[in-house]
Amino acid sequence: MTSIPQNQPPAVGAGGQAERTRLAERAEGIRRALVERPRFSLRLQMYLGFLAAFILSAGVAVALVYNFHDMENKIRFLEIVNDYVMEVEQARRFEKNFLLYGSNLSDALDSVFQAEQILTRNAGELAAVMGPGWSQVMLPKLRGYQALLERLGRLQGAAGAQGGPARQDLQARVRKEGQEMVSAALALLSKEKASLSTTTRRSRQILIYSLALLLVVLVLNAYLLGIRMLGSINRFGEYANRIAAGDYTPITPSRRYRDEFTDLALAINAMIQELENREAVLIQSHKMRAVGTLTSGVAHELNNPLNNITLTAHVLQEDYAGLSDAERQEMIADVVQEAGRAKKIISNLLDFARETGSQLEPLDLPHLLQETIDLAANQIKLLGIKIQLQSSDNLPRVHGDSQQLRQVFLNLILNAIDASAKGGKIQVIVVPADEPNYVAVKVIDFGSGIPAHILPSLFDPFFTTKGRGKGTGLGLSVSQGIVAKHGGRIMVSSQAGQGATFTVVLPVTTIPAELGEGRHPEPANRAKA
Amino acid sequence: MSTPLRVMLIDDEPIVGKRLGPVLEKMGCQTETFVEPAVALNRLAEQEFDVVVTDIRMEEVDGIGVLERVKALSPRTKVIMITGYATLEVAHEALAKGAFDFIAKPFEPRDMRQAVAKAAEALGLQMPEAAALMVEEILLTEESGLPE
Numbered sequence: 001m002t003s004i005p006q007n008q009p010p011a012v013g014a015g016g017q018a019e020r021t022r023l024a025e026r027a028e029g030i031r032r033a034l035v036e037r038p039r040f041s042l043r044l045q046m047y048l049g050f051l052a053a054f055i056l057s058a059g060v061a062v063a064l065v066y067n068f069h070d071m072e073n074k075i076r077f078l079e080i081v082n083d084y085v086m087e088v089e090q091a092r093r094f095e096k097n098f099l100l101y102g103s104n105l106s107d108a109l110d111s112v113f114q115a116e117q118i119l120t121r122n123a124g125e126l127a128a129v130m131g132p133g134w135s136q137v138m139l140p141k142l143r144g145y146q147a148l149l150e151r152l153g154r155l156q157g158a159a160g161a162q163g164g165p166a167r168q169d170l171q172a173r174v175r176k177e178g179q180e181m182v183s184a185a186l187a188l189l190s191k192e193k194a195s196l197s198t199t200t201r202r203s204r205q206i207l208i209y210s211l212a213l214l215l216v217v218l219v220l221n222a223y224l225l226g227i228r229m230l231g232s233i234n235r236f237g238e239y240a241n242r243i244a245a246g247d248y249t250p251i252t253p254s255r256r257y258r259d260e261f262t263d264l265a266l267a268i269n270a271m272i273q274e275l276e277n278r279e280a281v282l283i284q285s286h287k288m289r290a291v292g293t294l295t296s297g298v299a300h301e302l303n304n305p306l307n308n309i310t311l312t313a314h315v316l317q318e319d320y321a322g323l324s325d326a327e328r329q330e331m332i333a334d335v336v337q338e339a340g341r342a343k344k345i346i347s348n349l350l351d352f353a354r355e356t357g358s359q360l361e362p363l364d365l366p367h368l369l370q371e372t373i374d375l376a377a378n379q380i381k382l383l384g385i386k387i388q389l390q391s392s393d394n395l396p397r398v399h400g401d402s403q404q405l406r407q408v409f410l411n412l413i414l415n416a417i418d419a420s421a422k423g424g425k426i427q428v429i430v431v432p433a434d435e436p437n438y439v440a441v442k443v444i445d446f447g448s449g450i451p452a453h454i455l456p457s458l459f460d461p462f463f464t465t466k467g468r469g470k471g472t473g474l475g476l477s478v479s480q481g482i483v484a485k486h487g488g489r490i491m492v493s494s495q496a497g498q499g500a501t502f503t504v505v506l507p508v509t510t511i512p513a514e515l516g517e518g519r520h521p522e523p524a525n526r527a528k529a
Numbered sequence: 530m531s532t533p534l535r536v537m538l539i540d541d542e543p544i545v546g547k548r549l550g551p552v553l554e555k556m557g558c559q560t561e562t563f564v565e566p567a568v569a570l571n572r573l574a575e576q577e578f579d580v581v582v583t584d585i586r587m588e589e590v591d592g593i594g595v596l597e598r599v600k601a602l603s604p605r606t607k608v609i610m611i612t613g614y615a616t617l618e619v620a621h622e623a624l625a626k627g628a629f630d631f632i633a634k635p636f637e638p639r640d641m642r643q644a645v646a647k648a649a650e651a652l653g654l655q656m657p658e659a660a661a662l663m664v665e666e667i668l669l670t671e672e673s674g675l676p677e
C-alpha cells in the first residue's frame with residue numbers, strides 16, 4: 001500500500017483517487033478557459049478613457065492657440081491699418097489746406113510718405129492677413145495720390161496763382177483719389193473688424209462645444225467603466241452568496257476578455273477548491289464520528305452471535321462424545337450461521353465507514369432509507385426505540401450521492417434517537433414535496449423538541465446542546481452542506497416538548513443526460529440562496 | 530434425594546436456551562427455557578421458580594421488567610441477569626432492584642453453572658451433581674493444560 005502524501009487530507013483514501021483526478025482536470029480546464037482570453041484590463045480601459053479625454057483637450061488647446069494667434073494678427077493688422085488711415089486722413093487735411101490756402105503741401109506729402117512707410121514697414125503683417133497681393137491693392141493708390149499731389153505742387157510752383165483748367169482738373173482728381181483711398185482703407189478696416197469679431201466668436205464656440213464634448217467623453221468613460229465594474233461586482237456578489245449556500249461549482253468565463261476580475265475569479269476558484277477539500281474532510285470525519293456512535297450498538301449486537309458461538313462451541317467440546325451426529329451437525333450449523341450473522345452486523349457499518357468517491361446515481365430513496373435504518377438498527381434496538389418507514393408509491397426519480405445522503409439521513413435519525421425517550425417512536429416518511437419537482441424525506445420524532453430560541457442556530461457549525469464529548473454540533477451543518485450540493489434544502493419544524501420534524505427536500509431529476517459529467521443535478525427550479 | 534432446583538431461563542436468542550437448557554438439566558436442575566419474556570411472565574404466575582436467569586435487553590419486556598415481576602411474585606427467587614456491553618447502567622439499576630448476580634455476554638456454560646450453583650447455595654439447597662460437575666471441570670482444565 002502506498003503512503004498518502006502529507007499535504008493531502010488524511011481522511012481521503014484511495015477510493016476517491018479517480019474522482020479527484022477528474023475534478024482536478026476539470027478545475028484546470030476552467031482555469032485555462034478563464035486565462036486564455038484576450039486581456040483587456042480595467043486599468044487599460046481607464047487609461048484609454050483618460051487618453052481620449054486628454055487628446056480631446058489637447059485638440060481644443062491647439063485650436064484655441066491657433067485662434068488666438070489669428071486674433072493677434074488681426075488686431076495687429078487693425079492697428080496698422082488704423083495708423084495708415086490716420087496718416088492718410090492727415091494727408092487729406094493738409095491737401096484741403098493746400099487747396100484752400102496753398103499751404104501745407106509738404107506736410108501732406110510728408111503724411112503720405114509716413115503712410116507709405118507704415119505699409120512697407122509692416123509688409124509682413126499685411127501680407128499675413130491680406131495675402132501676397134496686398135501691395136497691388138494699397139500701394140498703387142497711395143503712389144498715385146502722391147504722384148498727383150507732387151504734380152499739383154509743380155503746377156503751383158509754375159503758375160503761381162490759382163485757376164487754370166488743368167489745375168482744376170488735377171484738383172478734382174486729387175480729391176477723388178484721396179477719397180477713394182480713404183474709403184478703401186476704411187472699408188478694409190471695417191471688414192477686418194468684422195473678421196476679428198468672427199474669430200472671437202469662434203474662440204468662444206470652440207470653448208463651449210469642446211467643453212460639452214469633453215463632458216460627453218468623460219460621462220461615457222465613467223459610464224462604461226461603471227457598467228463594467230458594477231456588473232462584475234454584482235456577479236461576484238452572486239458567486240459569494242452561491243458559495244455561502246454550499247454550491248461549490250467553480251466560476252466559469254462569462255465574458256470574451258479577461259481582466260483584473262479574472263484574477264479574482266481564479267483566486268475564488270482556488271478558494272472553492274480548498275473549501276471543497278475541507279468540506280470533504282469534515283464530512284468524512286463526521287461520518288467516522290457517526291460510525292463511532294453506532295459502534296456501541298454494533299458491539300452490543302455482536303455480543304449475541306458471539307455468545308451463541310461461544311456457548312455452542314463449549315457445549316460441543318464438553319459433550320462431544322455424548323452427542324449424536326445429528327446434534328453435532330446442528331451445533332456446527334449454528335456456529336456457521338452465527339458467524340455469518342456477526343459478519344453482517346459489522347459489514348454494514350464497515351461499508352458505510354469506507355470512503356468512496358462522490359458518485360451521482362439514480363436513487364431508490366425508500367431502499368436507501370431502509371439501509372440507513374438498518375445501519376442504526378442496533379442502536380435503535382439497544383435503546384428500545386421503534387422506527388417506522390413509510391413511502392408513497394411511484395415517487396419521482398432523484399439523483400444523488402447515495403453514500404452522502406445516507407450520512408444525512410443517519411445524522412437526522414441519530415438526532416431523533418438522542419431526542420427520544422427510551423421506548424420512543426421515530427417515523428421516516430418519503431413523499432413528493434409540496435412544491436413541485438421536489439421529493440421530501442421527513443424524519444419525525446416525538447421527543448424533547450426544540451425550543452424556539454435555538455431554532456435559528458440549529459444548523460450553525462458547532463452548535464450543540466449535547467454535553468461535551470457527546471455532540472460536536474456538526475451533524476446538521478454537514479448535512480445541510482451535502483443537501484445543498486444536491487440542490488435541496490433541510491427544514492425543521494418543532495415545538496418544545498412535542499418532538500421535531502426534519503424535512504429534506506431533494507430536486508427531482510429532470511435532465512438525466514447532464515449527470516454523467518459530474519455536474520450536480522440542475523433542477524427545474526433550483527432553490528435560490 | 531432433594532427436590533430439584535427449578536430454573537427458568539429467558540433469552541430472546543433461541544440458541545442460548547437450546548444450549549443452556551441441557552447444561553442446566555445435567556446439573557440436576559429442572560429447567561424451562563423461554564424466548565418470549567411475555568410467555569415467561571405468564572408461566573411465572575402459575576409456577577414459582579428458585580432461580581430465574583434473564584437477558585437484560587429484550588424486545589417487549591426487558592430484563593428489568595422481568596426482575597420486578599419476579600420479585601413481586603416471589604421475593605425469595607434469585608434472579609441472575611445476563612448483561613451485554615453498554616448495559617452497565619441498567620445492571621446497576623438491576624442490582625438496586627434486587628438482582629442476585631450478573632453474567633456478561635459472551636459467557637461459557639461454566640459461568641452459568643457457577644452462577645446457578647451460587648444461587649442454589651444462597652437458597653440453602655444442595656446441588657451434588659453441580660459440585661461433582663465442577664470438580665470434574667477443574668480436573669479437565671488442568672489435564673488439558675491449555676495455556677491462556
Ligand SMILES: Nc1ncnc2c1ncn2[C@@H]1O[C@H](COP(=O)(O)OP(=O)(O)OP(=O)(O)O)[C@@H](O)[C@H]1O
Binds near residue numbers: 411416471472476
Ligand atoms: N430531533 C431533534 N430534536 C431535538 N433537538 C434536536 C434534534 N435534532 C437536532 N437537535 C438540536 O440541534 C443541535 C445540533 O444538532 P447537530 O446534529 O448539528 O449536532 P449534535 O447532534 O449536537 O452533534 P453530532 O451530530 O456531532 O453528534 C443538537 O445539539 C440538538 O440540540
Ligand SMILES: [Mg+2]
Binds near residue numbers: 411414415471475476
Ligand atoms: Mg447530530
